[in-house]
Amino acid sequence: MEIVFLGTGGGRINLIRQVRWTGGFRINSDSANIHVDPGPGALIRSNQLKQSPLKLDAVIITHAHIDHCNDANLMIEAMSGFALKKKGTLVGSKNVLQGPEKIVTDYHLKHCGNIFIPSLKNGEKKVFETRKGSFELEFIKVRHDEPSAFGFKLKIDGKIIGYTSDTEFFPELPSLFKGCDCLIINILKPKDDGIPDHLETAHGIKIIKDAKPKKAVINHMGISFLRAGPASQAKIIEEKTGINVIAAKDGMKIKL
Numbered sequence: 618m619e620i621v622f623l624g625t626g627g628g629r630i631n632l633i634r635q636v637r638w639t640g641g642f643r644i645n646s647d648s649a650n651i652h653v654d655p656g657p658g659a660l661i662r663s664n665q666l667k668q669s670p671l672k673l674d675a676v677i678i679t680h681a682h683i684d685h686c687n688d689a690n691l692m693i694e695a696m697s698g699f700a701l702k703k704k705g706t707l708v709g710s711k712n713v714l715q716g717p718e719k720i721v722t723d724y725h726l727k728h729c730g731n732i733f734i735p736s737l738k739n740g741e742k743k744v745f746e747t748r749k750g751s752f753e754l755e756f757i758k759v760r761h762d763e764p765s766a767f768g769f770k771l772k773i774d775g776k777i778i779g780y781t782s783d784t785e786f787f788p789e790l791p792s793l794f795k796g797c798d799c800l801i802i803n804i805l806k807p808k809d810d811g812i813p814d815h816l817e818t819a820h821g822i823k824i825i826k827d828a829k830p831k832k833a834v835i836n837h838m839g840i841s842f843l844r845a846g847p848a849s850q851a852k853i854i855e856e857k858t859g860i861n862v863i864a865a866k867d868g869m870k871i872k873l
Contacts, residue, residue, distance in 0.1 A: 618646040618774055618873045620799070620834075623662040625865040627783075627805050627815075628839030632684045636843060638662055638867045639684050642801070642836070646774045648750030649674040652692050653780065659688035660695070666868055670695030674705060674747040677754075679782035680766035681712035681720050689713070690725045697728035704730040706745045708754065711765035735767050739793060750774075757793045759784030762814045770797060776873050779830065783837065785813045786820040791827030799873055800830035801865075803837035807845040815839075818850050825858040834871065835864045 621644075626637025640662040641654035650673050652659065663670045673696040678686045689709075696705035707729040713720045714734055726732060733743060735756040744753045752773040759768045761783050768782040779797035783805075784790065794800055802824060805815035816824075825833045835851055842850065847864030855862040863871070 618644070618776060620644055620778070620801075620871045620873070621666060621668055622836070622865045622867060622869045622871075623652075623659055623666065623668070624656055625836055625838060625867050625869075626843075627684065627803060627837035629684075630840045631838075631843070632657065634840075636840065637838060640688070641685065643668050644771070644773070644778065646752075646776075648774050649745075649747045649752050651675045651677060651752070651771070653677045654679055654685040654782070655688040655692045656684040657687040660691045662867075663692075671698065674749065675745065675752075676705070676707050676709075677769070678707075678709040678713045678720070679768065679780070680710045680761060680763040681718070682763055682783070685783070686713055686720045689720055690722055693721065693725040693729060697725075697730075700725070700728045703728055706731040706733070706747070708733045708735070708745075710734070710763065710767060712763060713765075737765065737767060759790075760787055760814075761785065768794075770794065778873070779828070781816070781824070783815060786816055786823065791824045794824065794828040794830070797828065797830040799832045799834060799871070800825070800828060801834045801836050804835050804842060804850075805837060805839040806841045807850055810841065818842075818853060821854050821862075822857045825854060825860050825862065830860060832871075833858075833860055833862045835862065838864070
């Protein structure tokens with residue numbers, strides 16, 4: 618099993634300047650190939666890194682912000698065989714899939730074999746069948762300025778991969794991600810800048826220290842975090858927690 622990072626940048630400045638890519642990440646396993654948060658460049662980076670979107674079994678979109686969903690329709694079109702078949706699983710927040718400002722078009726929705734919107738009740742679990750096996754998602758309600766946003770724990774092929782998505786810190790958050798083999802944390806900034814809705818380095822320390830994943834990966838890094846040095850920030854977190862912490866890089870592959 619591997620995780621392939623098709624974009625490790627976050628924040629509005631990085632989004633436009635593309636200092637770091639913004640295509641989300643992909644999980645390849647025996648049971649499913651899953652693309653998570655296909656932001657701008659997801660299709661281009663997938664092809665560039667030889668991660669064929671035509672071989673996707675599922676697309677997960679955690680919230681309706683453009684840096685997480687811009688290429689959603691493209692990835693769905695690929696997943697459904699150039700939109701010539703009805704297949705694949707789509708999991709998305711309510712604001713991604715419903716309402717007048719939804720992101721995914723009706724045309725693309727009708728080509729998905731299975732569509733699911735989380736209820737935002739912590740502990741909600743759902744098993745999804747694929748052509749090769751199955752996977753389970755445990756949904757985690759996060760606190761973000763997109764109210765239907767969610768994080769998750771993915772159970773697949775004997776491993777548990779956690780993903781915070783975008784969220785501000787709250788006391789219950791660390792315990793919700795216990796038991797992960799790998800925890801992907803979206804840390805936008807090295808310290809408090811007065812703007813809520815995202816995590817900073819100190820929050821990463823609190824989460825990892827309590828959740829105790831076997832491995833933690835920093836993702837979705839903003840300009841200030843990049844200027845502070847992702848590797849040095851990862852080292853600070855690792856020293857404070859005793860957990861192996863990696864600052865992801867564009868195109869990086871992590872084996873589990």
